[in-house]
Amino acid sequence: MDGVTGSGVRATARIVARDDGRGGTSLPVLDSDGPLALRRTRGSGGEARVMLVGAMSGPLGGDRFAVHAEVESGARLRVGSAAATIALPGQAKGHARYDVRLDVADGGELHWLPEQLISAAGSELYVTTRVALAGSARLVLREEQVLGRVGEEPGRLTSRLAVRVDGRTLLDQELACGPGAPGGWDGPAVLAGHRAVGQLVVVRPDFATEPVAARMLGEGAAVVPLAGPGALVTAVAADALRLRRILDEALATFG
Template identity: 85%
Template structure:
């Protein structure tokens, strides 16, 4: 329809997890907006569980999605997603944005395990994940990106991950892949021809006193202790299934 300017969809989902005082975790805030729906699922013990459910395709070009989660002292929260997120080209010009903000208080725990993000041909997505943790907070956070659907070239994907404990930065890194990304992203020093890349960061207070040793987990995967109570697992693989297997085995190995 001529003369219509499409600016993209804006949507924000919010989760607040709180100690219910009875050995469990309450969810006083569980708000989905537009294409992002939230569903509480059956938890385990003191842990509450939430599933992210995409109500429509996206993010598309020009969209701005955000997910905010706050875990208060004494609460335990696990968040997953019902399916992979697919970044697609859209009618609106410009890149899409997907922002994740995580706030984990002292004595709280968050396990953040979404499904893969797939960068489809022609898409342009900037993903930012920022986690702010208290001194005794515990975090498991997994990110997995797949460059292109089967048999197609990837879109452009830029991903930034930043984690801070008590205001001190443990990790702040960015990876750009696909058409228009800085040269060398597909070379041997970065992805080496692989099409699936992932990270797993685990923050536990006990790692401060007993750091995890650095090691190689076979071809394309490493475990690196960070300057704080945390460890980073980085991996590349030929496909999403192999990537998930490597990250799952690494997490199991951390106990």
């Protein structure tokens, strides 16, 4: 853990996945402490699996969390979390930040599948996820955000996701919700009254020449091709369970 100051907790976790030369993936770096605890779990085939375990509540106001995962050439990594992350108000002044950086080299593959992020009443959280992929890298990334716990209003949540392939932007978008967010976030053009929103980004080299077809995926969800080797699924739902069901069904359509 980087430390605790009067303005909140500072914590960083880092993962490096490497081809072990025997058909598997090793984890030469699995470094974490405090509220960001990383645990290796049983993998499958050549894939290494890591679970992010929340050892403390948060992020709270003033906290600064960061996670960096690096997948080297030929390595395969799947990262999940043991439970939902809950953004909460804290005693320290100011917003909280949660920064994620993902780097995948040629021939590497990353499945980034954390549990939901819940924006509790009174919280203020800025989340940034930056992904840098080499040309033949593969990615499955899921984001799920729930605005408020049962029976409460949401906090302020700003989330930005940027994905680049060989240095070229594939996706760069930002969503702000809750008190103080730009007007219209809860209107018919954005969330339309729903309290769970999510997306699924799938990047495969073959999508560059055979892009997915844009289509609806039932009520409240759609898949669109990106300008490059990727596809984006966006979905809204009444609650977290329905959102997960929609995104799981969408992922299954990619084979």
